[in-house]
Amino acid sequence: MRSFTLFFGIFSLALLLLVSTIPVSGEISGGSSDQTPGNGSIQVLTGNMAIQISIDGNNRGVTPLIARNLSSGSHDIRLVGDGFDQDLEAMVQPQKDTVLSIDPETRQFCLSYVSTEGPPDQDPVSSFGLTDYAIILGAFLGITLVGAYATRRVAGKIKESVEVPSPLSSSSVNDRINSCLDIVEKVRGRGVAKTDLVLEPQMMTCDEGATGEVVVRAINCGSRPILIEGQMIPDGESRNILIRVPVEIPGDQFFIRNIPFIDEAGREFIRDVLIRYRVRPVSPALDWSFVGFVSENNKTTAIVRMKNSSSYPVMAGDIEIPPDTEGEIEFPLDDPDSDQPEVSRILSVNPGADFGEEIKLRIVLPYNYGVLLQSQNLLDDALSYYNSLFSRDSGSADLWVQKGMVLEKLGKYEDANFSYHQALEIDPDNLNARKVVQKSENDGLKQRKPEVSDTSNFPSSLLELYTPVASVSSDQSGDCFLVKRAVDASVQMVKVISPDIAQSLSFDHTITVWRSLQHPHILRLVASEKEPVSYLVTNPPEGAVQKGRRRYSLADLSVPVPRRAVVKIGLGLCRGLSYLHHQGFGHYLLAPSEVFIDRNLHIRIGGFDNAAVLSEKGCSSACWILAPEQISPEKYGDTSVKTDIFQAGALLYLLLTGSRPYGRNDHLTQASEYWDGSSSGLVLPSLERPDLGVFDILISRTLSPDPNVRYGSFDEMLSDIESIRSTMDTTNGR
Structure with missing residues (x-):
């Protein structure tokens, strides 16, 4: 056997030499990626939000996504959906992933760069002669056979030795790999799905032309240490960091600073922080503070007290302030914007020709819809x-x-005291905050955190997992709440499902369908749980302010609403439901409480679990939204695409006119009382208000009892709403 092995080895080497003389050549492609050298990629991660992304004007799809092989340099990114309508600019670096992460809770942007470079690549196309293959083959055969012979010689000795297990057994290697994957996933998750770093800037005052620095409290809310501005912050701790700000222009200023930090894995992130600060002019030397509001004859005036520390008088607006004296300046105000917490005014200050030039000061006034509601004694609305x-x-x-x-x-003195102390923590020099805190301490009030209101029916069994923040909506399938997760304080929406609905046969199917949907106008389903109670977790609606109160769904709105608002909501409904139908699904119970609102009236459709409501409970409070074929299928046929078109039209009719179509009530008796085979019983919008006539055709083609008269698809309906918008733009309609 030993002689045969040696002979075969010699034969293999001879074969190697013989074949190497044949001059045949070929090509083999290497294993390089499709990324062109010098290019990079952009990755957009948005947690549980679905946002449409365009890069340099080209639609790239819905997040999460990665766009590869982009040229180095600046690229324009457009984000649309989930409350976003924003343009950004990002730099692509060679052989790096530019990772844009958006925190779903704070909606802050993090920008990081992750290297994709591995070991130096070989030439992607290498020429190999058959000679090279032969050398490799012959060497392999020779070494293999020689090795086989050597193995037989030492096998007897190894056989008698004690077997020692490998320090890296297959199970331990797998454990290490899984551990590394877990770490990577946690790092990626912390950068996207929750806020590791909370930045709390303090209101500071700087002098014009001096070194401008403000204090920002950095709180590490993650589970690992981070490095920021040269300071290592352990998890669960905080540090004060100093941030330089521009101080060339006097007045109340805003400054957005990009603050980088590095996590334990060495990844760099960038967090934006909005810093409010004041730059005091030095010539003349002025400082000012907000005093309060005065309301007379339905007009509101803001009072600002300004101190002149100069040696000469100044004219602040039309008020003269002598040296080393204070003066009060009045700012008349119009009705506030419903969604802005503050307003600003420009004040002209003239020290006189002998002492300097006129300067313009930007004065920020905390005037908002809450102030107006207070003046009208609508305290509950103001608190909301x-x-x-x-x-x-x-x-x-x-x-x-x-x-x-x-x-x-409202008599909630302890909660008021908490708010006053919170004000003092944000700005220790705020005179109003110091005054009210002193007053509350003199009154002997105790400081505590305010209790959560309007969430008394939130299940106690979920309190270890979530803290309820607000009640959002309620329908036949369950109750929706805004909550904060205990593990990371991220805001989500939880819908607690009625037990009979959760146990129905159709419920699990509808949840499976919902999980598969990803569109900017579809509410994203994050999780479905059945213990300790049945509940769904979705991304939270932002809500929109109407009459001083934040409304989270169409059911919350005071109707009617302005025509342009109806158009915007209608466009969102059509786009979301068109996507749903193209996926092969229908909704069939488009209750107002299941159409959620974000800022700028961006809507997201939820309530896909309501299909189980129809099969288990029938209809009660949402009956007015049902189409004729859902009430009397033997007369009007089966449900179809046009069923959702009818329901979308019913919603728009309610928003336009403030009333339900056909004068319908919550509870139906007989279909014949509402449907006679024609739409003659429908009061067109123009008969309610002449300026609504532009919607007549839309309403006629959505709310007809005859499905054949309705739009054939949501794409057709979308086209008509876009035409209505164009008509209103042309006629300057509002």
Whole structure:
């Protein structure tokens, strides 16, 4: 056997030499990626949000996505959907992923760069002669046979030795790989799905031309340490960092600063922080503070007290302020924008020709819809306004003082005291905050966090997982709540499902369908759980402010609404439902409480679990939205695409006119009372208000009892709504 092995080895080497003389050549492609050298990619990660992305004017799809092989340099990114309508600019670097992460809770942007370079690549196209193959083949055969012979010689000795397990057994290697994958996933998740780093800037005052620095409190809310501005912050701790700000222009200023930080894995992120600060002019030397509002004859005036520390008088607006003296300046105000927490005014200050040139000061006034509601003694509405405001932004000290005053008038003294202390923490030098805190301490009030209201029916069994923030809506299938997750304080919406609905045969099927849907106008389903109770988790609606209160669904709106609002909502409904139908599904119970609202009236459709409601409970409170074929199928036929078209038209009719079509009630008796085979019983919008005539055709083609008269698809309906918008633009309609 030993002689045969040696002979075969020699034969293989001879074969190697013989074949190497044949001059035949070929090509083999290497294993390089399709990324052109010098190019990079853009990756957009948005957690549980579905956002349409265009890069350099080309539609790239819905997030999460990655666009590869982009040229190095600047690229324009457009984000549309889920409340976004924004243009950004991002730099692509060679052999790097430009990762744009958007936190679903704070909607802040993080920009990071991840290297994609591996070991140096070989030439992607290498020429190999058959000689090279022969050398490799012959060497392989020779080495293999020689090795086989050597193995037989030492096998007997190894056989007698004690077997020692490998320090890297297959199971331990797998454990290490899985552990690494877990770490990568956690790092990626922390960069996208929750806020690791919370930045809380303090209101600071700087002098014009001096070194401008403000204090920002950096709180590491993640599970690993981070490095920021040269400071290592362990998880769960905070540090104060100093941020340089421009101080060339005097007045109340806003400054957005990009603050980079590095996580434990070495990945760099960039977090934007909005810094409010004041630049005091030095010539003349001025400082100012907001005093309050005065309301007379349905007009509101803001009062600002300005101190002149100069040695000469100044004219501030039309008020002369002598040296080393204070003066009060009045700012008349119009009705506030319903969604802006503050307004600003430009004040001209003239020190006189002998002392300098006129300067323009930007003065920020904490005037908002909450102030107007307070002046009208609508305290509950005002409190709702401030609660919704602070769910999106930490706010300024003056805004917290305003909320505290509302709470105090409502008799909620402890909650008011908490708001006052929150104001003082944001801006220790705010005179109003110091005054109200001193007053509350003199009154002997205790400081505590305010209790969550309107969530008494939130299941106690979920309180370990979520803290309820607000009640959003309620329908036959369950109750919706805005919540904060205990694990990371991210905001989500939880819908607690009625037990009989959760146990129905059709419920699981509808949830499976919902999970598959991804579109900017479809509410994203994050999770479905059945323990400890049945509930769904979705991304949260932002809501829109109407009459001082944040409304989260169409059911919350005070109707009628302006025509342009109807158009915008109608466009969103058509786009979302068109996508749904193209996926091969229908909705069939488009209740107003299941059409959720974001800022700028961007809508998202939910309630796909309601199909189980129809099969288990029939219809009660949402009956007015049903199409004729759902009530009397033997007369009007089966449900179809046109069923959803009818329901969308019913929603738009309600928003336009403030009433339900055909004068329908919540509970139906006999279909014959409402349908006679024609639409003669429908009151067209123009008969309600002449300026609504532009919607008559739309309403006629959606709300006809005869499905054959209705639009054939949502694409047709969308086209007509776009025409209505163009007509209104041409006629300057509102």
